[in-house]
Amino acid sequence: MIYAENMSSSTQFELAEMFRKTSDECRDYSQAAQWFRHSAKQGYRKAQYKLGLMYARGFGVSRDYVKAYAWLKIAAKQGSRKALLCLNKYSTKIPTSEIQAAHALSRQYYEKYVIPFSGQY
Numbered sequence: 001m002i003y004a005e006n007m008s009s010s011t012q013f014e015l016a017e018m019f020r021k022t023s024d025e026c027r028d029y030s031q032a033a034q035w036f037r038h039s040a041k042q043g044y045r046k047a048q049y050k051l052g053l054m055y056a057r058g059f060g061v062s063r064d065y066v067k068a069y070a071w072l073k074i075a076a077k078q079g080s081r082k083a084l085l086c087l088n089k090y091s092t093k094i095p096t097s098e099i100q101a102a103h104a105l106s107r108q109y110y111e112k113y114v115i116p117f118s119g120q121y
Contacts, residue, residue: 009044012036016047029060040071043117048075049083056090065094070105074114 007015016035019028033054039047052071055064068090075083094102 009039009042009047012039012042013044013047013050016050020050029054031060033060041113043078043114045075045078045080045083048072048078048113049080049086052083052090053086056086056093065090066098066102066105069094069102070109073102073106074110077110078114 012035016032016039019035020032021027033051036047036051036054040051048071052068052075054060055071056068057063061067069087072083072087072090076087091102
């Protein structure tokens with residue numbers, strides 16, 4: 001698997017999809033989340049969207065609406081309509097006391113995982 005860590009973000013995304021979509025007895029949401037995370041951290045918006053969904057639903061990771069919001073927001077900001085729809089749905093589940101943290105985490109993720117891969121400095 002170390003070889004896959006050095007692969008392109010789209011290859012890592014496809015590996016994650018394989019773990020997520022395989023038959024029930026071989027499905028591994030934890031591995032899927034790991035590979036979506038690798039891809040998402042390279043600015044790949046499809047992976048950011050899928051990782052956001054995994055956090056929102058608690059598949060392969062602990063349910064965390066703040067992290068779900070952050071990943072969905074940066075995918076939406078890059079043009080993902082699906083992410084925008086999910087962002088609107090799941091943002092209502094964030095406790096009022098955590099809204100500011102969700103916005104801050106989204107900005108942090110955008111600066112760290114989008115800007116370096118978009119050529120916008």
